[in-house]
Amino acid sequence: MCPPPPRSTCRAWSAWTGGAAAVLAEAWGDALRGGAAVSFQNASGEVGSILALYTERAARDCLRPPPKRESTLTQIGRETVVKLVVVKRILAFIGHMLQATGSALRNPRTLNWEGIWRLMERHGTDGAPIALLIAFLIGLITAFQASVQLAQFGADSLVADLVSLSLTRELAPLMTAIVIAGRSGASIAAEMGTMQVSEEVDALRTMGFDPYRYLVFPRLLVLMIITPLMTLLADGVGILGGLGIAVAQLDVSPLSYLLSVRNALDLWDVFGGAIKGVVFGAIVALTACERGLGTTGGAEGVGRATTSAVVAMMFYLVLADTLFAVLFNLYGV
Amino acid sequence: MAAISVQDLAIGFGGSAIQEHLTFQVGTGEVFLILGGSGCGKSTLLRHLIGLQAPMAGSIEIAGIGDPLDSIAGKPAFGVMFQSGALFGSMTLAQNVGLPLRRWTNLELSTIETIVRWKLRLVGLDGFENHLPSEISGGMKKRAGIARAMALETNLLFLDEPSAGLDPVSAVELDELILTLSAGLGMTIVIVTHELESIFKIGSRCIMLDKEARGIIAEGDPRVLRDDPPNFKVRTFFRRLPAGGI
Ligand SMILES: Nc1ncnc2c1ncn2[C@@H]1O[C@H](COP(=O)(O)OP(=O)(O)O)[C@@H](O)[C@H]1O
Numbered sequence: 001m002c003p004p005p006p007r008s009t010c011r012a013w014s015a016w017t018g019g020a021a022a023v024l025a026e027a028w029g030d031a032l033r034g035g036a037a038v039s040f041q042n043a044s045g046e047v048g049s050i051l052a053l054y055t056e057r058a059a060r061d062c063l064r065p066p067p068k069r070e071s072t073l074t075q076i077g078r079e080t081v082v083k084l085v086v087v088k089r090i091l092a093f094i095g096h097m098l099q100a101t102g103s104a105l106r107n108p109r110t111l112n113w114e115g116i117w118r119l120m121e122r123h124g125t126d127g128a129p130i131a132l133l134i135a136f137l138i139g140l141i142t143a144f145q146a147s148v149q150l151a152q153f154g155a156d157s158l159v160a161d162l163v164s165l166s167l168t169r170e171l172a173p174l175m176t177a178i179v180i181a182g183r184s185g186a187s188i189a190a191e192m193g194t195m196q197v198s199e200e201v202d203a204l205r206t207m208g209f210d211p212y213r214y215l216v217f218p219r220l221l222v223l224m225i226i227t228p229l230m231t232l233l234a235d236g237v238g239i240l241g242g243l244g245i246a247v248a249q250l251d252v253s254p255l256s257y258l259l260s261v262r263n264a265l266d267l268w269d270v271f272g273g274a275i276k277g278v279v280f281g282a283i284v285a286l287t288a289c290e291r292g293l294g295t296t297g298g299a300e301g302v303g304r305a306t307t308s309a310v311v312a313m314m315f316y317l318v319l320a321d322t323l324f325a326v327l328f329n330l331y332g333v
Numbered sequence: 334m335a336a337i338s339v340q341d342l343a344i345g346f347g348g349s350a351i352q353e354h355l356t357f358q359v360g361t362g363e364v365f366l367i368l369g370g371s372g373c374g375k376s377t378l379l380r381h382l383i384g385l386q387a388p389m390a391g392s393i394e395i396a397g398i399g400d401p402l403d404s405i406a407g408k409p410a411f412g413v414m415f416q417s418g419a420l421f422g423s424m425t426l427a428q429n430v431g432l433p434l435r436r437w438t439n440l441e442l443s444t445i446e447t448i449v450r451w452k453l454r455l456v457g458l459d460g461f462e463n464h465l466p467s468e469i470s471g472g473m474k475k476r477a478g479i480a481r482a483m484a485l486e487t488n489l490l491f492l493d494e495p496s497a498g499l500d501p502v503s504a505v506e507l508d509e510l511i512l513t514l515s516a517g518l519g520m521t522i523v524i525v526t527h528e529l530e531s532i533f534k535i536g537s538r539c540i541m542l543d544k545e546a547r548g549i550i551a552e553g554d555p556r557v558l559r560d561d562p563p564n565f566k567v568r569t570f571f572r573r574l575p576a577g578g579i
């Protein structure tokens with residue numbers, strides 16, 4: 001004679017939740033797998049229907065094992081591979097870009113000049129006020145700090161020299177590039193990223209448009225033109241900011257300030273800054289496009305790509321500025 | 334003659350396949366359907382067919398152009414409508430549709446304008462020439478996408494979920510349009526879809542993909558498959574039953 005099956009009565013339950021049903025269903029599944037014959041009886045109303053919902057289909061085994069903890073060595077290895085993939089991607093991007101630039105330069109008439117003009121406006125004209133305001137304030141601050149320090153040695157007459165040299169050689173190119181990175185670089189990265197995730201880039205390719213040629217090249221060209229121009233303007237505006245302080249604080253006449261500026265600067269100081277501007281513009285445009293076109297994973301991916309583009313730009317800008325310092329020093333510029 | 338012939342194709346991302354051993358042919362002038370639940374790889378298969386992604390294994394051959402991967406940079410031999418329409422946000426509808434014409438033909442601008450107006454009219458978007466994509470509804474974007482795909486008069490068209498998310502009236506109109514294009518112009522049209530009504534109305538032949546099986550689980554006339562399903566999954570799909578619900 002077989003013993004009567006164990007039975008548990010839950011008579012008094014009146015309210016219950018899906019969570020309780022899940023626990024019960026789990027126990028039920030375990031018992032079934034263990035070979036016991038278990039069934040629910042007399043469950044009525046809400047209890048019955050929720051129970052049915054949870055138990056009507058056998059659960060599928062987990063398709064993927066839970067993520068394992070990796071050893072340090074594995075982590076190092078995996079990260080190395082990831083970094084190599086990134087390097088490979090960047091090299092491929094540069095290769096595509098060279099090809100596209102070559103093809104664009106060979107047939108400049110096929111470029112969309114109207115579109116390029118619009119980009120100039122958006123990234124140049126529209127961004128100029130903020131960039132120039134910042135340059136003005138930087139000139140002001142530099143002159144103020146210089147006047148305080150130099151006054152201690154009775155060398156206030158050198159304020160104009162210090163302001164003009166540090167602005168044209170270092171501050172104006174770098175600050176302008178950083179403003180352009182924050183403004184245009186971020187917007188380009190987000191724009192490219194959005195086009196990528198909304199399949200617009202794919203659509204372009206299926207219509208026979210090379211995205212490097214039609215999307216990246218115009219932006220590269222535009223930023224390589226407007227960054228040095230903006231840098232030159234920033235030079236002028238920053239020096240004016242310095243003039244304000246010199247006149248107000250040091251009793252220097254505007255004319256003698258400007259004369260000292262002219263004596264302090266030679267052509268190469270200004271020209272070198274503009275060259276930096278060209279390179280910085282290229283860095284911003286290329287980084288923004290590379291990160292933007294590499295976007296995966298929907299709207300969230302666009303945000304991630306934009307952040308990573310701006311961070312990378314800042315790093316590359318400072319790195320390039322360092323290289324410029326070394327180079328200019330080497331060649332005595 | 335086959336317009337597209339796919340041999341033992343494997344597709345996937347990052348070394349892991351989501352569909353394998355796909356072998357099928359699309360006949361010339363046929364409306365060919367790619368069916369399957371969401372996430373089973375229909376769009377990915379389409380990306381392979383149009384040369385945006387390289388196969389992990391196997392081959393694709395399109396009549397007249399060969400391997401789609403090689404043809405991607407040249408003059409398009411087919412039109413594509415992407416799942417989201419993929420219109421260019423900074424261009425008006427007319428500019429979107431006119432873009433391939435301006436790139437690949439030497440037509441006068443006024444001629445292009447005329448062609449564009451008629452293409453938009455064909456998909457019921459006359460009057461919206463100067464609207465931006467952000468100013469029209471999702472269904473209208475898809476229709477504009479179809480107009481753009483048809484701009485170059487290619488006789489091969491790929492449509493990714495053309496009627497998904499459309500209101501019933503527009504969906505019916507779209508089906509009619511597809512039938513007209515196929516019957517009237519003899520176009521070969523490959524459509525990814527899971528709208529049952531359009532499936533039975535427009536499709537003469539289909540393949541059905543499945544996520545778990547990672548391959549083709551049925552092939553043939555959708556009406557025949559509905560009435561005589563070869564397996565449980567096909568029956569579930571056509572009867573609109575919840576997966577595994579029996
Ligand atoms: N870029 C990608 N990288 C990795 N996996 C992807 C990518 N795009 C899509 N997938 C995966 O491939 C599968 C098929 O996607 P898709 O072809 O879009 O499906 P659908 O049949 O709904 O069109 C999905 O499971 C998706 O998660």
Ligand SMILES: [Mg+2]
Pocket residue numbers: 375376377416493
């Ligand atoms: Mg899809």
